[in-house]
Amino acid sequence: xxxxxxxxxxxxxxxxxxxxxxxxxxxxxxxxxxxxxxxxxxxxxxxxxxxxxxxxxxxxxxxxxxxxxxxxxxxxxxxxxxxxxxxxxxxxxxxxxxxxxxxxxxxxxxxxxxxxxxxxxxxxxxxxxxxxxxxxxxxxxxxxxxxxxxxxxxxxxxxxxxxxxxxxxxxxxxxxxxxxxxxxxxxxxxxxxxxxxxxxxxxxxxxxxxxxxxxxxxxxxxxxxxxxxxxxxxxxxxxxxxxxxxxxxxxxxxxxxxxxxxxxxxxxxxxxxxxxxxxxxxxxxxxxxxxxxxxxxxxxxxxxxxxxxxxxxxxxxxxxxxxxxxxxxxxxxxxxxxxxxxxxxxxxxxxxxxxxxxxxxxxxxxxxxxxxxxxxxxxxxxxxxxx
Amino acid sequence: xxxxxxxxxxxxxxxxxxxxxxxxxxxxxxxxxxxxxxxxxxxxxxxxxxxxxxxxxxxxxxxxxxxxxxxxxxxxxxxxxxxxxxxxxxxx
Numbered sequence: 001x002x003x004x005x006x007x008x009x010x011x012x013x014x015x016x017x018x019x020x021x022x023x024x025x026x027x028x029x030x031x032x033x034x035x036x037x038x039x040x041x042x043x044x045x046x047x048x049x050x051x052x053x054x055x056x057x058x059x060x061x062x063x064x065x066x067x068x069x070x071x072x073x074x075x076x077x078x079x080x081x082x083x084x085x086x087x088x089x090x091x092x093x094x095x096x097x098x099x100x101x102x103x104x105x106x107x108x109x110x111x112x113x114x115x116x117x118x119x120x121x122x123x124x125x126x127x128x129x130x131x132x133x134x135x136x137x138x139x140x141x142x143x144x145x146x147x148x149x150x151x152x153x154x155x156x157x158x159x160x161x162x163x164x165x166x167x168x169x170x171x172x173x174x175x176x177x178x179x180x181x182x183x184x185x186x187x188x189x190x191x192x193x194x195x196x197x198x199x200x201x202x203x204x205x206x207x208x209x210x211x212x213x214x215x216x217x218x219x220x221x222x223x224x225x226x227x228x229x230x231x232x233x234x235x236x237x238x239x240x241x242x243x244x245x246x247x248x249x250x251x252x253x254x255x256x257x258x259x260x261x262x263x264x265x266x267x268x269x270x271x272x273x274x275x276x277x278x279x280x281x282x283x284x285x286x287x288x289x290x291x292x293x294x295x296x297x298x299x300x301x302x303x304x305x306x307x308x309x310x311x312x313x314x315x316x317x318x319x320x321x322x323x324x325x326x327x328x329x330x331x332x333x334x335x336x337x338x339x340x341x342x343x344x345x346x347x348x349x350x351x352x353x354x355x356x357x358x359x360x361x362x363x364x365x366x367x368x369x370x371x372x373x374x375x376x377x378x379x380x381x382x383x384x385x386x387x
Numbered sequence: 388x389x390x391x392x393x394x395x396x397x398x399x400x401x402x403x404x405x406x407x408x409x410x411x412x413x414x415x416x417x418x419x420x421x422x423x424x425x426x427x428x429x430x431x432x433x434x435x436x437x438x439x440x441x442x443x444x445x446x447x448x449x450x451x452x453x454x455x456x457x458x459x460x461x462x463x464x465x466x467x468x469x470x471x472x473x474x475x476x477x478x479x
Contacts, residue, residue, distance in 0.1 A: 019430055022414045029410070031417065031426065076410040078419035078426070104408070106421060129421055 023256065023264055026310040029075035029300060031264045032240075034278045037065065037096070038085040039270050039372035043112050045137070045148045047176060047217060049207040049279055050269070051371020052085040058271040062092045064291070068268065069100045071296045079106030079129070083278075085270065085372075088115040094123075101129045110135060110174060112152060113159025121162035125169070133172040133200065134159050139187035143180050147217070164195050172238065174200045179216070182223040185230050189237075200238035201231070203245075205279040206337040206347070211368045214338070224350060225249060245330035245346045248323035259332050262287065262309035266300065274299045276309060279333035282368060316343025323351065330354075339365035395468040397451075400479040402442035407475050409435060418475055425473060434466055442479060 040055035041048070060068065072080060080100065087093055088111050097107050108131035116124075116132070124132060134156050138144030141153035163171045173192050175181065181188075185201075192199040206214035219227060228246040231237060231253055241255035256264070261277035268274055272290040275281055287306050288299035300306065318324045329335075330346020338347040338354075339361050345353035403409075406422040409429070416435035418427050429435040437450050444450035447467055455463050470476045 019414055019428060022412075025413075027412055027417075076408065078408060078410070078417075078421070079424070106424070131424065 020256075020258060023260070024258060024310065024312070026263045026306065029077050029297075030266050032081065032260070033072070033077055033266060033268065034081045034083060035068070035268045036083050036085060036270050036278070037087050037093070038090050040089050041084055041086040041112075042089065042114055043086065043149050043152055044373065045209070046213045047137075047147060047178075047204060047208075047210040048371075048373075049205055049210055050085065050281055051208040051368065051373045053371070053373040055085075056271055056372060060270065060272050060290075062095070064272065065092070065096050066099055068272075068290050068296060069096070069103055069105055071290070072100075072105050073103040075297055075300075077105060079108060082107055082109040084110075086112055086114065097127075097130060101127065107131070108133060108172075111159070112148070113156040116159035116162055118162045118165065121159075121166035121168060124163070125166040131172065132163060132168065133174045134163075135174045135176075137176050137178060138181050139184035139191060143184065146180065147176075147178065147213075160195055160197070164197075170196055170198050172198045172200050174202065176204050177201050177219060177227060178204055179219050179223060182219050182227060185227070189234070198236075198238060200240070201227075201243075202240050203242040203331070203334075205331065205333050206365075207279040207333055208281065208368050208371055209373065211337050211365065218348060221350070221352065221355075224348065228253070228350075242331075245327045245334075245348060246350060248327035248350045252326060257326070258328050259330075261285075261332055262306040266306075268296065274303070276305065277333060279331070280336060281371075282336070282366065284336070284366075314343045316341065317353075318343075318345055321345075321351065321353070337365055337368060339363075395447075395471040396478065397448040397464055397467075398446050400442065400445055401447050401467075401471065401476045402479050403438055404474055404477050409439060411435065418470075420473070420475055423474065425475075427470070427473065427475065430466075434463060437463070438467075438470065438476060441476060 036050055038055055038059055039050065039052045041052040044053055087109055100107050106129040110133045113134045124130060136144050136153060136156045137147045144153040175188055188199055204210060204214065204218050224246060228249045231243060232251060235254045239255065243253055244257040247253050247257055265277055266274055267278045268290060269281060274287045274289060274296065276285045276287060287303035290296045315324050315329060318329045330349060332342055334347050335342050338358060340347055340354060340357055345357065347354040347358055407418055407420050410417045415431045416429040418429055429438060433454060437454060441450055451460050451463050
């Protein structure tokens with residue numbers, strides 16, 4: 001989502017300005033809401049932040065999901081990012097998309113592409129207010145499949161072909177930046193351009209199964225510097241504001257440049273639990289459930305966790321660093337799942353302060369838990385229809 | 388048909404684009420454009436109210452004059468010009 005902080009003044013949204021402070025203090029409803037509607041997935045990506053695989057029998061029913069959409073409509077949440085798991089394996093997925101759009105809640109959904117047939121792409125091309133985001137994590141099959149599983153690159157490319165052939169328009173190609181693919185940024189850009197698609201890059205977090213793979217997948221310091229300059233030169237590349245820790249390298253990257261967890265963003269998981277952001281599926285960051293009395297709105301507005309996250313944060317160990325205003329101490333989830341204190345440097349702090357701490361605190365990271373890590377098989381009917 | 392978007396004309400009548408939704412917030416309002424999928428912050432309640440009622444004034448300048456002290460008018464006009472540029476408001 002492109003967010004412009006500048007133009008609709010009066011004033012500007014510099015760090016420390018009134019707007020940034022007000023965003024930190026929380027909004028009446030989230031700007032950006034991620035909703036993972038199933039833990040079921042036919043892939044088993046080694047960095048999956050929700051450790052998805054098999055469905056959870058407690059997942060929201062169709063009518064419960066519709067009630068969530070009704071609430072989002074009442075709260076004037078303009079659009080929702082739907083993910084999973086692989087959201088399209090829910091048999092009611094497109095009914096829920098239609099229901100949301102019918103209620104004025106736009107939908108952007110993330111998919112690995114395995115259910116995007118030619119026919120489905122044509123139907124999507126005819127839908128207003130629906131954005132599609134296809135995930136790949138390598139610009140070639142070898143790089144991608146090492147993370148997302150054998151054959152997943154070909155499947156994603158086929159889905160992109162279908163969307164392009166159907167005239168869907170600018171779908172999004174979403175890439176998690178890793179040590180293995182940082183050298184392919186130009187290739188991703190070229191791929192997106194060839195499809196008339198928009199490139200979206202996001203940061204790898206040590207969440208879910210990423211806790212086990214982060215150490216060997218996260219970019220090196222030199223790669224972070226390259227990435228920073230690459231992004232500065234390309235303000236149109238979408239990032240979900242996820243690289244704000246890089247702003248400590250100099251000029252701020254475009255975007256809000258603050259941790260929005262519980263302030264402007266949150267996550268609803270497949271069983272209706274509400275977490276501070278998509279990267280902290282852990283009991284410590286669970287604010288409540290949409291099934292609680294008062295529903296989502298009450299969780300957003302009154303949960304103890306969210307109210308606490310909206311209090312001014314202490315810079316802690318970062319207080320004496322001249323870059324704190326630029327990077328805000330980085331990502332809460334990255335710190336939490338690497339065992340670092342939340343009021344200190346990010347593990348990928350560009351000054352190297354996080355690395356020092358990581359060395360001292362080895363073995364203290366909390367477990368993300370086993371999650372739902374057994375992939376489901378797509379039913380044969382589905383497989384047949386994709387041929 | 389190609390639409391003329393080059394110049395913002397404060398002496399013309401403008402309106403909120405029908406594809407834009409406004410959500411009141413403590414700092415003013417959030418504006419979301421369903422067509423371009425862009426989100427922007429209207430950073431004062433007065434600006435939000437003005438944008439909502441823009442079409443009821445004969446011109447943008449008249450709308451600004453009606454509710455904004457003289458010293459602040461240039462800032463409001465800049466904000467409105469930028470909203471016109473990003474198609475959140477358009478000439479009637």
